[in-house]
Amino acid sequence: MSGSGGVAWLFDVDGTVLDLVTGSSLRPLANELFFALRARGAPVLLWSAGGADYALRRTRVVGVARLDTATYGKTERDEHGRWLLPQLPPAHRPAVLVDDEPHEIRYPGEIIGVPPYVGHNPRDTAFAPLLHRLTA
Ligand SMILES: [Mg+2]
Structure with a gap:
């Protein structure tokens, strides 16, 4: 576990949860992964460089916003151009x-890289190891 002390998971939107080309294809296993996280509390x-409202709109389109989701914007970069987390309530650290x-991204906690989800691809398996980690 990281030094952040939190239990939340923070996902980038474009290219991570949604495809880069249309922004309307949800990455396979995303719903299962989010459900498993919620089941663990x-x-x-x-969060997105497009802003919190953009992230909310996009995720509503694909139906994941119903999952008690909070959205944030990527708004601040450090001196090396890396995104910094916004101020977050303790439960969202x-x-x-x-x-x-x-x-x-600059963050002292765990950062998991996934290959960009470029376009709709039902065979994408990038979230499989994350889901396995939660449900094994
Ligand atoms: Mg991205």
């Missing part, structure tokens, strides 16, 4: 970040 959070550009 872990808040599911989403993430234990794990999941992102298709993990090198673009």
Whole structure:
């Protein structure tokens, strides 16, 4: 476990949860992963460089926003251009970040990189090991 002390998981939207081309294809196993997190009492959070409202809109389109989801914007970068987390309530301090550009984030906790989800692809398995980690 990271030093963040939290249990929430924070997901990037574009290229991580949703495809980069249309923004309307939910990555396979995303719903199962979010459900498994909630079943363990872990808040599911989403954040995007498009802003918190954008993240909420996009995730509503694909039906994941119903899952007690909170959204945040990527708004601040450090001196090396890496995204910094916004101010978060204690319950939303993430234990794990999941992102298709993990090198673009600065965070002392665990960061899991996934390959970019480029376009609709029912065979994508990037979330399988994460789901396995929660349900094994
Ligand atoms: Mg991304």
